[in-house]
Amino acid sequence: MARHDHQLHEGESLKSAARERLTKQGEQWTGMRAAVFDALASFDKPASAYDIAEAVSKTEGRRIAANSVYRILDLFVGANLARRVESANAYVANQHPECLHDCIFLICDTCGQTVHIDDDALSASIRRAAANAGFSAPRPVIEVRGTCGECEDD
Amino acid sequence: MARHDHQLHEGESLKSAARERLTKQGEQWTGMRAAVFDALASFDKPASAYDIAEAVSKTEGRRIAANSVYRILDLFVGANLARRVESANAYVANQHPECLHDCIFLICDTCGQTVHIDDDALSASIRRAAANAGFSAPRPVIEVRGTCGECEDD
DNA sequence: GCCATCGATGATATATTGTATCTCTTCCGC
DNA sequence: GCGGAAGAGATACAATATATCATCGATGGC
Numbered sequence: 001m002a003r004h005d006h007q008l009h010e011g012e013s014l015k016s017a018a019r020e021r022l023t024k025q026g027e028q029w030t031g032m033r034a035a036v037f038d039a040l041a042s043f044d045k046p047a048s049a050y051d052i053a054e055a056v057s058k059t060e061g062r063r064i065a066a067n068s069v070y071r072i073l074d075l076f077v078g079a080n081l082a083r084r085v086e087s088a089n090a091y092v093a094n095q096h097p098e099c100l101h102d103c104i105f106l107i108c109d110t111c112g113q114t115v116h117i118d119d120d121a122l123s124a125s126i127r128r129a130a131a132n133a134g135f136s137a138p139r140p141v142i143e144v145r146g147t148c149g150e151c152e153d154d
Numbered sequence: 155m156a157r158h159d160h161q162l163h164e165g166e167s168l169k170s171a172a173r174e175r176l177t178k179q180g181e182q183w184t185g186m187r188a189a190v191f192d193a194l195a196s197f198d199k200p201a202s203a204y205d206i207a208e209a210v211s212k213t214e215g216r217r218i219a220a221n222s223v224y225r226i227l228d229l230f231v232g233a234n235l236a237r238r239v240e241s242a243n244a245y246v247a248n249q250h251p252e253c254l255h256d257c258i259f260l261i262c263d264t265c266g267q268t269v270h271i272d273d274d275a276l277s278a279s280i281r282r283a284a285a286n287a288g289f290s291a292p293r294p295v296i297e298v299r300g301t302c303g304e305c306e307d308d
Numbered sequence: 309g310c311c312a313t314c315g316a317t318g319a320t321a322t323a324t325t326g327t328a329t330c331t332c333t334t335c336c337g338c
Numbered sequence: 339g340c341g342g343a344a345g346a347g348a349t350a351c352a353a354t355a356t357a358t359c360a361t362c363g364a365t366g367g368c
Contacts, residue, residue: 028316048354049354063318065320067355067357068317072317086297087240087241106284108289115287122276129271130300135260135262135300136300136301136306139300140296140297140298141241142294144283144294146290149290182335187345202324217347218347220326221327222345
């Protein structure tokens with residue numbers, strides 16, 4: 001599905017790529033941040049900040065408050081380690097934190113499963129349209145709600 | 155900006171177009187719905203359900219609860235009288251309720267001003283990409299965050 | 309080593325957005 | 339008018355997000 005040949009990380013590889021990326025930005029890779037990243041990456045669908053807070057609370061054995069999670073998620077989104085799915089108020093780990101794409105999410109309204117595609121030509125067109133309307137620094141949010149193949153079969 | 159030549163309604167014209175559209179769908183055009191529509195249309199930026207509840211409360215002279223507003227907004231969105239701006243958790247009136255577009259919102263992160271463009275070729279490409287990935291009944295959500303021309307000039 | 313400082317996290321409160329449920333009213337076909 | 343269905347009100351609550359202040363720990367100057 002990916003149209004380009006960069007590394008698609010998973011598991012430990014993804015985690016170390018994330019750590020590397022974050023530290024390169026001059027940010028710290030703390031235990032808490034690692035725990036939030038692990039939790040985020042362990043979900044197979046977009047997870048809300050509260051879902052993550054709960055998961056981290058479980059693994060840490062103590063209550064982690066939502067605001068800490070929000071702080072870290074915001075940091076991750078800023079550093080391209082994670083993405084926010086606007087139409088779901090949720091977050092997903094970015095599987096290739098080192099390259100910058102405008103990504104397109106396809107979200108199943110039935111099961112919540114979300115797949116992610118990149119189409120730089122498409123997103124470039126949208127950026128261009130925004131620029132034509134006088135918008136600067138445009139950051140496209142492209143999400144498609146629908147029904148995924150599996151749910152459709154039922 | 156609109157690439158097509160349909161009627162762009164405003165004021166009373168918009169209101170009657172909305173009423174006509176809703177009644178054609180077999181729904182009622184009640185006083186409450188009219189009041190919500192008026193409030194929605196009177197905002198010059200996306201308004202949250204609570205903003206609208208407050209506005210309607212003022213004009214009605216009594217407290218209108220949010221859930222009533224949500225109900226009506228959901229109905230409006232379903233009938234194409236209004237759109238939800240996902241990345242802002244807010245709603246805007248649709249200025250041409252009689253024709254169906256996948257619309258593209260450009261939202262200024264500074265002032266909140268939102269402009270709306272239609273580009274059927276672009277949205278068709280996105281629908282196609284979703285269909286290729288096995289998604290059916292895809293409803294694109296295309297929003298672009300950035301800075302509008304006016305805020306940029308400052 | 310000691311302390312000043314700064315970034316990260318914790319604790320807590322609160323704001324904002326969205327639903328559920330039940331009741332009561334109003335509208336419409338008859 | 340009557341009865342059923344749709345609309346709206348009241349209330350409670352859940353889910354999402356932010357603000358504020360306190361604390362902790364590492365780091366660097368002295």
